Amino acid sequence: AQSVAQPEDQVNVAEGNPLTVKCTYSVSGNPYLFWYVQYPNRGLQFLLKYITGDNLVKGSYGFEAEFNKSQTSFHLKKPSALVSDSALYFCAVRGLMNYGGATNKLIFGTGTLLAVQP
Amino acid sequence: DTEVTQTPKHLVMGMTNKKSLKCEQHMGHRAMYWYKQKAKKPPELMFVYSYEKLSINESVPSRFSPECPNSSLLNLHLHALQPEDSALYLCASSQVGTGINYEQYFGPGTRLTVT
Numbered sequence: 001a002q003s004v005a006q007p008e009d010q011v012n013v014a015e016g017n018p019l020t021v022k023c024t025y026s027v028s029g030n031p032y033l034f035w036y037v038q039y040p041n042r043g044l045q046f047l048l049k050y051i052t053g054d055n056l057v058k059g060s061y062g063f064e065a066e067f068n069k070s071q072t073s074f075h076l077k078k079p080s081a082l083v084s085d086s087a088l089y090f091c092a093v094r095g096l097m098n099y100g101g102a103t104n105k106l107i108f109g110t111g112t113l114l115a116v117q118p
Numbered sequence: 119d120t121e122v123t124q125t126p127k128h129l130v131m132g133m134t135n136k137k138s139l140k141c142e143q144h145m146g147h148r149a150m151y152w153y154k155q156k157a158k159k160p161p162e163l164m165f166v167y168s169y170e171k172l173s174i175n176e177s178v179p180s181r182f183s184p185e186c187p188n189s190s191l192l193n194l195h196l197h198a199l200q201p202e203d204s205a206l207y208l209c210a211s212s213q214v215g216t217g218i219n220y221e222q223y224f225g226p227g228t229r230l231t232v233t
Contacts, residue, residue: 110159111160
C-alpha cells in the first residue's frame with residue numbers, strides 16, 4: 001500500500017537559515033510524490049511534484065525537493081527561510097488501484113508545522 | 119486562472135438542518151474532490167468525481183450527499199449532521215488522464231460548525 005511519513009511534527013528554523021522538511025515514502029511501483037503547503041485558515045497550495053526525471057525538483061516560492069530512491073525520501077528544502085514560510089506542510093503520494101493503476105487519490109502524510117523565527 | 123472557489127466561507131448549522139456547500143472551478147478540470155479536514159490534521163478524502171460521475175466514495179455516511187451538476191460545479195448536501203462532523207471542508211480539482219500525474223488545486227474551504 002502507498003504511504004508517506006513525516007517524522008517531525010514541528011520544525012523550527014531562524015529566518016535566513018536553510019530549512020528542510022522531511023518525508024519518506026513506501027510505494028508499490030513508481031512513486032508519484034507531491035508537496036503542499038497550508039497557511040492558517042486556508043486551503044492547500046501545491047508546491048511541487050516528482051514524477052520522473054531529475055532528482056532535484058524546483059517548485060513555487062523558492063522551494064525545492066530532492067528525490068532519493070535509495071533512501072526512499074523526498075525532503076522539501078529552501079536555502080533561506082522567511083517568516084512568511086511559517087505554515088503546515090504536507091507530503092503526499094499518488095494512490096493505486098488494486099490492479100496497480102494510478103488513481104486520483106492522494107495519500108497525505110501527517111503534516112509538519114514549520115515555524116520560522118525572525 | 120488556477121482558482122477554486124467555495125461558498126460559504128463559514129457555516130453554522132443545527133443537527134436537524136439541511137444545507138449545501140458549493141464549489142466551482144473554471145480551469146477545465148474534469149476531476150473534482152471533496153475532503154474533510156480536522157485542525158492540524160491531513161485532509162481526508164470523501165468523494166471523487168471524474169467526468170461528472172462519482173468514481174470514489176470513501177465510505178462516507180449518507181448524511182453527506184455529493185452532486186456534480188456539470189464539469190465546473192460540485193455540491194455537497196448536508197443533512198442531519200453530528201457535532202463530530204464539524205471541520206474544514208475542502209474542494210479540489212485536477213486534470214484527468216493516465217500516464218501523467220496531475221496536481222490537485224484546492225479551494226479555501228468551508229468552515230462548518232454543527233451545533
